[in-house]
Amino acid sequence: MPKIVDHDHKRKLIAETAWKIIETEGIEKASIRRIASEAGMSAGALRHYFSNQDELLLFIMDYFLARGKERSKNKSWSQDPFIAVQETLLELVPVDRDKQAEAGVWLVFVIRSLTSAALNTKKDELIEGEYILMKALLEILIKAGYVKKDIDIELEKLRLSAVIEGLSIHALLRPDIFTIEKTEQIITHHLKELCNQ
Template sequence: MPKIVDHEQKRKLIAESAWHIIEEKGVEHASIRAVAAAAGLSPGALRHYFSTQDELLLFIVDYYLTRGATRAEGLEISRIPMKAAKEILLQLLPMDAEKRTAAGVWWIFAIRSLTSSAVQAKKDELTDGLHYLTKAAIEILSNAELLPSSVDIPFETLRLAAVVEGLTILALLRPEHYTPETVEQIVTRHLQDLCSRATDR
């Protein structure tokens, strides 16, 4: 009988093998040949999927972030506005091992986009996705009338995105200080401070 190829399982194997190399040795070592060897495939078999390292990197980003998006779609958001906004934001932060991997992949990719035009368009797409979710969190609070009527939603969206990205970097670099509990507390305090302006008039 012909051998049935589980393409999703192979995608998972390739993505995880590539990420292990990047974690241990750096992105420059995640060549087609090295990833193929780590995944137990021939270079020719891997080139069937990717012809360049940038194509491979794009795939790794898509793989991990698509998994994150799928997980987020299945999330039941609280009916309590403040809690709902926080839940959305915590989906963007490295709160567990899988999210840490996804965040690490994203930052490797973001740095690569500074010198590779091949991945810049994808970088913009992903950054726009971050802003979409931070705006959604802000609008939940606004629609619940928890924010000052004069709030500048575009500005607060950018400010909140900066908080999320800053926390992501620090949680990756200094996890002993920026634990999941501390990260959640910082997000909560930021949202509370934003909402408190409504009573400071």
């Protein structure tokens, strides 16, 4: 009788193995050969699931996104709209070990997207999703009366996204300076400036 293979289980095993390598040694060590070896399979077997590094990177990105959504779903958010927006923005900045590893993968993903059509399409989709989130957060602040209704919401969503992306890069590069407390202080300062316009 032929052996039944649980492909979803194998993909999850591959993603978790890749994550473990990335978290402990960095993304540059997460080659197809290394991941296959750590997952107890041949590189050829792994290529059955991912024919190239870009496909693997796309899968890892989706895996990280699912982890982030799960983290977000399990978090208890403030009932105060201003604080809830602040908490949401802070959740996007890599101020802990898990999120630092995810942000490192994101940076590699973005750089590789410059020369990969498949990754570029996914990058654009993810960034557009971020813009949608920023606009939704601004709409929450407007509806709650924290921010004036006549702000240029299209401009402000881009500005808010740029602040969070900038904080993310600095938190990744200089975690000694961009601690959770400092990052929260910067986010709060930006939101208060926005509310006082």
